[in-house]
Amino acid sequence: MSRADHMDVAAYALGVLDEQDTERFEEHLATCWACxxxxxxMVPVVGLLSGIDGETMSALEQTQTDPALLDRTLVAVRADRRRTRFRQLLATAAAVVALGGLTGIGFASVVERDDAPPDVIAGPTTGAPPTPPDGTRSAGPNEPGVGGNEEEGDRHDVVDPSTGVKSTFFVVSKEFGTRVNFSLSRLPGPRICRLVVVRKNATTEVISTWSVPGGGYGTNTNPQLLTLSAATSTPVDDIKQFQVQSVDANGVASPLVTVPV
Incomplete structure (x- = not known):
């Protein structure tokens, strides 16, 4: 077997030998432990060498007897591999940029949809507004239920002609009795007040007490309304009226505003 036969190892590993040379080398391989x-x-590096064609392999064989040719061949092979890797890197980078651009657009769209307020995603349904149930209405900006919430119950607006105190009451019938939500304005201070339930049988019950600061509520000094809630076990049908009273230091009460039910 000639030296050239031994040099067929790399060509055989890369599969660049023709059929006749392959058969010849395999016969040689069966009896040559060195090959x-x-x-x-060479098995682990076959993938790295797979890019070398038959012409380059022939040149490599010739370099065994010409060291200068070997150096030139290795330089050429390395340069070719660098160019190949560079082209692959450019192609990969271009693909990443293109994918990143599309992904960025998609991500921006998702962010815009996620950050958009609900009325941007789905516009309000047109049509007649819902009719509030009996005894309810949307409160004004200085009344209970401010912010568009509807106050529950039957509404009663009263301004006392003597004291000038203005009141708005919402009376609600409950299983436990009666609940009342109310607001007061034009209420000067300082003073102590209380809310009294006057029943149809002439009995009374104090269901809430509070203090009024010097600036009062719903006044020029303090335009904020006083908004309170209270409850009684007395059913609505048994109530004649509610009365807001002012209590002096001696415990004597005087009416500020009376709200018939």
């Missing part, structure tokens, strides 16, 4: 060992060591 078999060399072939085994």
């Amino acid at each position: 078999a060992a060399e072939l085994e060591t």
Whole structure:
């Protein structure tokens, strides 16, 4: 077997031998432990060498007798591989940029949809507004239920002609009795006040007490309304009226505003 036959190991590993040379080398490989060992060591790098064609392999064989040619060949192979890797890197980078652009657009769209307020995603349904149930209405800006919430119950607006105190009451019938939500304005201070339930049988019950600061509520000094809630076990049908009273230091009460039910 000639030296050239031994040099067929790399060509055989890369599969660049023709059919006749392949058969010849395999016959040689069966009896040459040196070529078999060399072939085994080349298995891990076959993938790296797969880019070398038959012409380059022939040139490599010739370099065994010409060291200068070997150096030139290695330089050429390395340069070719660098160019190939560079082209692959450019192609990969271009693909990443293109994908990143599309992904960025998609991500921006998702963010815009996620951050958009609900009325941007789905516009309000046109049509007649819902009719509030009996005894309810949307409160004004200075009344209970401010902010568009509807106050529950029957509404009663009263301004006392003597004291000038203005009141708005919402009376609600409950299983436990009666609940009342109310607001007061034009209520000067300082003073102590209380809310009294006057029943139809002439009995009374104090269901809430509070203090009024010097600036009062719903006044020029303090335009904020006083908004309170209270409850009684007395059913609505048994109530004649509610009365807001002012209590002096001696415990004597005087009416500020009376709200018939």
